[in-house]
Amino acid sequence: LTAGNKIFHLGPCRVSLSITEIRAGFNAIKASIQARDPIKTLSILSHPYSLHKVKASDRCCIALHLFDFYVDKVFKHCKAEDSYLNRKISSIANSFLSARRKLEQCHQQNQCPCGQESDEKLEQVLVNYEGLNVTSAAIKSLGELDILLDWM
């Protein structure tokens, strides 16, 4: 376990995440990314369903699918014109990629069950995301990374 890494216990699965590095990276871009998101009346992750109300048994499935969501639908659509921001975003993306890989291995051993409630929450995240154009949705989702990290 390298310094700054933390093991997250997500149901039966355990995933090591360089949380200190991710947090520091997010803190560095938070003001700039959130300032590019003018829509205060819509949240991708926290409304109408709050991640904090997720049952313990659903944590693993939701974490896995949110990692998928960020890797497949968020980071790749967050190209900023500022190279500093881009470096921070790709560093966070790489951390998510490795965490997803580990979580998928656990999932393949059928240890990451998805219940109906988690399916509904994940469906809502996608509905919220698709309610905006891709770039706006990606920037908003990136600006909400702390919501995911706080929940984990």
Next chain:
Amino acid sequence: SGELYCSLPNPRNVRFESVNMKNVLRWSAPEGTGDGVLYKVKYSVYGVGKWIRKPECRNINRTWCDLSSETSDYEEQYYASVKAFLNGMCSNWTETTRFNPLTDTKIDPPMVSVSSTEKSISILLTAPEKWKRSPEGKSISLLQVYPGLQYNVSVLNKKTKKRWFFSISNNTLVVPWLEPETAYCVSAQIHVTTPLLHSGFSNEQCIATLKDQTTK
């Protein structure tokens, strides 16, 4: 919304200042305005579609407004906004950045209590409490808010100026094998790994180890 045309300069530096989740909205008066400016305040929960007025901060002349009660759910994030009025003129609403009470609060140092024997000192650390609505309200330690909370403890031998550092998760520490009749000073800091937060160091608490009874 029937708002007047607003030509007064905006309030400046509108931001949340938070300590132990006592979340106070603060701002500076609009540029070039002296006394007599009045303000009103509204806030919103991020992701929820409406602004909510804060009646206790309507037509106030001070430049702060305590929104601790309105922002006490630290699983949510918030915005707040201020509008200024002077001589029938008004400013535009001026907003904060997005406020996350969990990551954007400052944490006070822990309380440190020390006791000693001949060759050891015992240190008891108490994390600050989260802000609460009233003194009778239920106390919530920041330890419950931040389960990964740790303490960094510094112990200084006043005679030799030798200093030790300890990083502990529980709130008690016994430092053994010390010199009798010697003054030691203890200071402690709170450190949270996720989210990244740490307090300042507490004021030093000094205590002397007792006289060694075996050397009479």
